[in-house]
Amino acid sequence: MASRTVSWLLARSLSSSGPRSALLPRGKKLGLVSRGGIHRYNSTAAAAEEPITPPVTVPHTQLLINGKFVDAASGRTFQTLDPRTGEVIANVAEGDAEDVNRAVxxxxxxxDEGPWPRLPAFERQKILLKCADLVDKHNDEIAALETWDNGKPYEQAAKVEVPxxxxxxxxxxxxxxxxxxxTVPADGPYHVQTLHEPIGVAGQIIPWNFPLLMFAWKVGPALATGNTIVLKTAEQTPLSALYVARLFHEAGLPEGxxxxxSGFGPTAGAALASHMDVDKLAFTGSTETGKIVLELGAKSNLKPxxxxxxxxxxxxxxxDADVxxxxxxAHFALFFNQGQCCCAGSRTFVHEKVYDEFVEKAKARASRRSVGDPFKAGIEQGPQFFPHRDLNEVxxxxxxxxxxxxxxxFTQNIDTANTLIRALRVGTVWVNTFxxxxxxxxxxxxKxxxxxxxxxIYSLSNYLQVKAVVTPxxxxAWL
Structure with a gap:
């Protein structure tokens, strides 16, 4: 029940609406600029504070291949930076196509040869449950790494995202x-059944705005269905994925x-997307880079x-909304996670009858937003408002x-809500919440x-193949 409460409370975890994608060329790292280009410190007082020392060390900076932490084949590394200060946190192994080949x-x-797809399902279940227990045990260290590497508030990482x-x-x-x-009835004397089988090797590419949660969204269903994985982290935020991967092996996950x-898009990301021995791709990032990933997957082995x-x-x-x-x-919808959310409420349509009241109250709320060091308790981190007259217009x-x-x-009228729910061409509609x-x-x-x-349940089908079996x-006695 507690975990349900956490997921309801702020289980507001989304991929980026435009993070610099994991396949785009590397760009310059700028000191006090957040991952999405929003200045994290916009007051002299906040900028002048001495940064809080993160309560964690960096245990892993190498690639994880076949159950072992190893250097990149080239020996190259890259810097991951503290977004509060621009200072180097660690030098991380820079994987490229050769490392992707080794991992695949x-x-x-x-x-093909290992125990994972062949384990009884309840044995896979036990390992995944143990992984979750170990994550709970190391909650504070994982949250500190996430905040240090990404810049999100520590309270958000520790109380919401790691749980x-x-x-x-x-x-x-x-x-x-x-x-x-x-079991499927057929027109004739046949026994017909369908089997759901793991798809094989899954290549996964995640963004920087929710490194841990995007890891879980992709790795969770792939492992539960018996697949094996090569995951490429965002080059800006590799540390938490390397940390939790070690916990998975402590829990008994087999090698490989x-x-x-960890690496860059044009090298490691492109190599993974175009690899002929990868059976499935999953990518979170920008639409522009998504097109590249789709093209690379199609041109290689037509992988889904x-x-x-x-x-x-x-x-x-x-x-009639509660203004x-x-x-x-609305403030939460736009500013959560420094606004670095794929589904941030970035276009606010307010009925003209409550427009003036809404704008005045929104200005007052924005002025109270607390900005500062993300390791400091209580730190949180504009929408543009458009009036509308009727439902057809909005x-x-x-x-x-x-x-x-x-x-x-936002409405108190169930008919209005139902009209909008069905008319909006989106994957999720939140009614009187966000x-x-x-x-x-x-x-x-x-679109x-x-x-x-x-x-x-829908995510499981991403990592399964359906096989029809027909036996005369x-x-x-009956059909």
Whole structure:
């Protein structure tokens, strides 16, 4: 129950609406600029404070291949920086195509010859549950690494995101022994059944804005369904993935099942997306880079690709909305995680009857936002408002974008809510709330916001193949 409460409370964990994608060329690192280009310190007082020393050391900076931490084949490293100060946290192994080849070979062998796909489902379940227990045990260290490397508030990482990570793996552990096919009636004396089998080696590329949660969204369903994995971290935030991967091996995950490559998009990312021995791709990042990933997957071995891409989510405030509640949630929808959210409520449509009241209260709320060192307790970190007259207008304007990830609707009228729910061309609609993410709730977009769904039962199908089995029946008692 506690984990459910966490997932409801702020389980507001999303991929970036435009993080610099893991496949784009590397750019310059700038001192006090956040990962998405938003200045994290916008007051003299905050900038002048002495940065708090993170309560953690960096235990792993190498690549994880075949169960062992190893240097990049080239010997090269790159710097990961503290976004508060621009100072170097650590030098991390820079994987490239040769390292991807090594990791894919390990994953291929682990799938074709290793025990993981052949383990009884309840044994896979036990390992995933133990992983979650170890994450709980090391909650504070993992959260500190996430904040240090990413810049998000420590309270958010420690109280929401790390517990949600563990919750997600417990959720997928619960599915491990409940995946099965069907018995299908046929026109004739045949026994027909379907089998759901793991797809093979999954290549996964995650962004920098939610490093831990994107790891869980992708790795969880892939492991529960018996696949092996090569995951490429974002070059800006490699540290937490390397840390938790070690915990997975402590929990008993066989060698080669989970491999972690830190590196850059044009080298490691492109090599993974185009690899002929990768059976499945999953990518979170920008729409532009998603097109590249899709093309590389198609041109290589026509591997299926799940894409979770950008969004421009409308936040719709109707004339009968609770304005105080709508202002508070509009503020959260835009500013959560420094605004570095794929489904951030970046377009706010306010009915003209409450527009002036909403704008005044929104200005007052924004002025109270606390900004400073993310390791300091109480630190949190503009929407543009558009008046509208009627539902037809706001529906048309909300849908007038190439994206379709999410939307928020604020009204006390159930008929208004139902009209908007069905008219908005998006993958998620929140009614009188925003950014609610539970392990069981699917997430994904319409239009250019992506292909497929992550989390929930729908995510399992991303990593499964369906096989039909037909056997003749002689003298059947019934058909």
């Amino acid at each position: 070979a390990a994953a291929r062998k682990a799938f 949600m990570f563990a919750r997600l793996f417990r959720y997928y552990a619960g599915w491990a022994d409940k995946i099965h096919g069907l 099942v989970l491999n972690i490559i 690709v799940t894409l979770e891409l950008g969004g421009k989510s409308p936040f719709i405030v109707c004339e 105080d509640q709508a202002v508070e949630l 529906i048309k304007r909300s849908n007038a974008t190439r994206y379709g990830l999410a939307a928020g609707v 950014d609610i993410f539970d392990a069981a709730i699917p997430f994904g977009g319409y 250019m916001s992506g292909h497929g769904r992550e989390k929930g 029946l002689k003298n059947p």
